[in-house]
Amino acid sequence: MTNDGTGLRIAFTLPASELKPTADEAVAKGFQVMGAPSIDVSKGEKDQFDLIQSQEGRDLVFTSMMAVHEVSKHFGDGFKPLLEGRKVYAVTPHVQAELKVVGVSAEIGRPSGALYIGGGTDLAGVPEGDRAEVLVTKPAGMSNGMLHILIALKRGELDWVLFTSPEAAENLLSRIYQKYGEDTGKTYLEEHVKIGAAGQDTAEFLRGKGLEPDLVSDSHGVEGILQKLS
Numbered sequence: 001m002t003n004d005g006t007g008l009r010i011a012f013t014l015p016a017s018e019l020k021p022t023a024d025e026a027v028a029k030g031f032q033v034m035g036a037p038s039i040d041v042s043k044g045e046k047d048q049f050d051l052i053q054s055q056e057g058r059d060l061v062f063t064s065m066m067a068v069h070e071v072s073k074h075f076g077d078g079f080k081p082l083l084e085g086r087k088v089y090a091v092t093p094h095v096q097a098e099l100k101v102v103g104v105s106a107e108i109g110r111p112s113g114a115l116y117i118g119g120g121t122d123l124a125g126v127p128e129g130d131r132a133e134v135l136v137t138k139p140a141g142m143s144n145g146m147l148h149i150l151i152a153l154k155r156g157e158l159d160w161v162l163f164t165s166p167e168a169a170e171n172l173l174s175r176i177y178q179k180y181g182e183d184t185g186k187t188y189l190e191e192h193v194k195i196g197a198a199g200q201d202t203a204e205f206l207r208g209k210g211l212e213p214d215l216v217s218d219s220h221g222v223e224g225i226l227q228k229l230s
Contacts, residue, residue: 007031008229010196011149012162012222013038013172016140017066021094022222029230034152036145038168041066044119044134049074051132052082055115059087062106063118065098070134071117072102080104089114091122092221121167124201139171146172150179153188161189162196162225163213166205169197173209186210196225 011034014022023035052060052071060083062068072079080103088106090096099106116126119135140146152158153176163169176185189195189211197203197213198221206213217224 008159009034009152009157010160010162010229011035011152011158012164013140013146013149013168014164014222015039015041015064015066015137017041017069018064018094018221021065021097026222026226029226031226031229034145034149034158036143036149037140038164038171039120039137040140041119042136043070043074044136048132048134052115052117052134057085059089059111059114061089061091061110061114061116062095062099063091063116063122064135065095067118067122067134068095068098068102074134087111087114091219092223094221094223121165121201124166137167139167139174142175146175150176153192154180156192158193160196160215160229161193162198162222163202163206164198164221166202169202169205169209196229198222198225 007030009032013036016037019035019037023033026033075082083104088104089109089111090099090106091110096106096108115132116123116130117132117134119133120137123131123133163172180188194214195211196215197206198217199219200216203213203216215225215228217228
């Protein structure tokens with residue numbers, strides 16, 4: 001494995017909507033990237049969107065690019081008026097950029113008392129009364145990208161495997177263990193690569209599976225890990 005921060009061969013999984021922009025950013029920073037979808041995402045129930053509309057004046061936190069897409073699509077021309085008089089936050093720069101695309105300025109942050117908008121593990125730890133589950137998530141099926149990651153892991157052609165959330169970690173580990181068996185798969189992870197965990201909850205999930213991360217960032221996604229590796 002290489003020891004510096006340039007040319008490192010990394011692999012990660014993310015929701016499909018976030019995969020390409022994140023991979024492009026990593027490539028621009030000098031990383032060699034393999035990526036695959038971690039989860040399949042569909043639109044949540046109408047009552048979850050109604051929560052956003054009914055709680056006028058409450059600050060909003062968008063937790064994913066897909067959440068921005070679905071909420072802006074659902075409300076159409078009424079999306080920007082819906083946000084008037086509210087502070088809008090994004091949990092990552094990518095989400096902030098997606099809001100900018102639809103004409104909304106947002107700060108980076110996770111304030112208490114706001115309504116968090118998203119789905120799956122993006123809402124982990126958020127009390128029920130503070131969340132609008134506008135997305136329904138399930139593990140993604142096998143893809144060409146996932147197959148390439150699995151083969152590269154076996155061959156020792158990766159430097160780092162990055163686990164971007166507990167949900168993504170569960171899905172990726174299940175794919176590795178299904179293909180190679182748990183003992184062999186764990187050996188590949190321990191001996192062929194270093195392990196990055198996005199957020200303490202992802203790190204704890206991995207430790208519960210008997211894997212100790214070599215690096216832990218402060219939040220879900222890839223950005224924090226890339227900063228530490230650059």
